[in-house]
Amino acid sequence: MNSEELKRQAAARALEYVQSGMKLGLGTGSTARHFVELLGARVRDGLEVIGVPTSETTRHDAIRCGIRLTTLDEVDRLDLTVDGADEIDPALNLIKGGGGALLREKIVAAASDRMIVIADDTKWVETLGRFPLPIEVIPFGLGATQRAIEKAFVACGVAGELVVRKAKDGHVFVTDGGHWIVDAHLGRIGDAPGLAQSLGLIPGVVEHGLFIGLASVAMLAGSQGIRVVERQ
Numbered sequence: 442m443n444s445e446e447l448k449r450q451a452a453a454r455a456l457e458y459v460q461s462g463m464k465l466g467l468g469t470g471s472t473a474r475h476f477v478e479l480l481g482a483r484v485r486d487g488l489e490v491i492g493v494p495t496s497e498t499t500r501h502d503a504i505r506c507g508i509r510l511t512t513l514d515e516v517d518r519l520d521l522t523v524d525g526a527d528e529i530d531p532a533l534n535l536i537k538g539g540g541g542a543l544l545r546e547k548i549v550a551a552a553s554d555r556m557i558v559i560a561d562d563t564k565w566v567e568t569l570g571r572f573p574l575p576i577e578v579i580p581f582g583l584g585a586t587q588r589a590i591e592k593a594f595v596a597c598g599v600a601g602e603l604v605v606r607k608a609k610d611g612h613v614f615v616t617d618g619g620h621w622i623v624d625a626h627l628g629r630i631g632d633a634p635g636l637a638q639s640l641g642l643i644p645g646v647v648e649h650g651l652f653i654g655l656a657s658v659a660m661l662a663g664s665q666g667i668r669v670v671e672r673q
């Protein structure tokens with residue numbers, strides 16, 4: 442089975458948790474797109490849900506699939522968010538933001554009673570950090586922000602290169618919120634909650650891709666089937 446089929450299987454399993462009447466957070470990325478497409482098919486069969494997309498890309502996908510949309514200004518809490526991840530550790534802490542949507546993804550996940558992470562099992566790691574950690578920053582004062590990030594790294598016992606993310610056309614990648622992303626190549630993050638806290642205090646850092654304590658369940662698709670891991 443190829444990786445797209447595995448992602449679709451994980452998405453299909455998450456769909457089993459969706460009930461009519463739910464308010465849903467709709468994630469971003471290739472795995473989340475499978476979920477949106479499968480959800481759209483159920484909506485066309487009569488399932489009644491309303492969704493909040495985590496990116497402009499997902500908003501367009503959801504509209505194409507016939508899913509009714511709302512915003513976090515119009516609804517208070519969401520019942521469930523289903524999203525992908527770049528890395529998942531045994532505590533269900535995540536690295537997200539490979540697709541650049543980490544800010545809206547975190548706002549939506551934090552407004553949800555439950556977050557299900559869907560992925561193929563290559564995303565499962567013992568310790569976060571092999572995947573470069575996305576940090577969304579304000580372009581103004583980038584040098585000062587980067588120096589503050591490096592200081593936080595030293596205090597948290599990690600080190601690695603910071604690279605301003607570029608789009609495919611070679612220009613700086615700009616997020617849906619108009620910010621930039623620096624990817625931190627750390628290799629290993631021993632204390633992800635500690636680093637998350639330190640990065641959150643830096644002026645100029647809008648958000649970072651460490652999702653601590655947000656995911657309740659992970660659905661990991663592999664050649665042996667789907668492993669469901671619940672947060673302890």
Ligand SMILES: O=C(CO)[C@H](O)[C@H](O)COP(=O)(O)O
Pocket residue numbers: 468469470471472473524525526527536537538539540541542543546
């Ligand atoms: O965080 C994300 C986007 O910001 C994605 O969920 C993450 O990058 C995983 O993407 P994919 O399912 O394509 O591997």
